[in-house]
Amino acid sequence: MCNKAGFNNNWNNHFANKWGSHQEHPFKKVWKEKMQQAPHNVPANVRELDDKFELHLIAPGFVKSDFQIAIVDKALSIYVEVKNETSETWKRQEYSKKTFERKFELNDKIDKTAIVAKYENGILILSLPKLEGHETERQAIEIA
16 A cells, blocks of 8 residues: 555655755746746737728737837837836736837838827727728629
């Protein structure tokens, strides 16, 4: 018969001694620090409508004043810098706001002077209207 309590104590002590009194693995700490400093790419969806392009950037937890949006040459740049104001200690943390920058090349069809942005429900939505003469033409074709 197995002494379950004795086995568990020996098992736990084995790892406690290996990493020093129940501390986490030293590489895990380094990994966490590196991941917190790593640039974060937020997901984006782009769709083309008849008269404009729409860019949806999924970025929950921000306010609209956090976003810096600019056009440099032919690129649309969206930048957010997160300043760690508080050092809260979480028991488990799977999400945190991170600094990010996304750049999108703009083609000659887009009217750069009429770009509009709005932020609602954690999604930044940019409307990129097409220049006159570049609208998508549609023609229905009947099946014989």
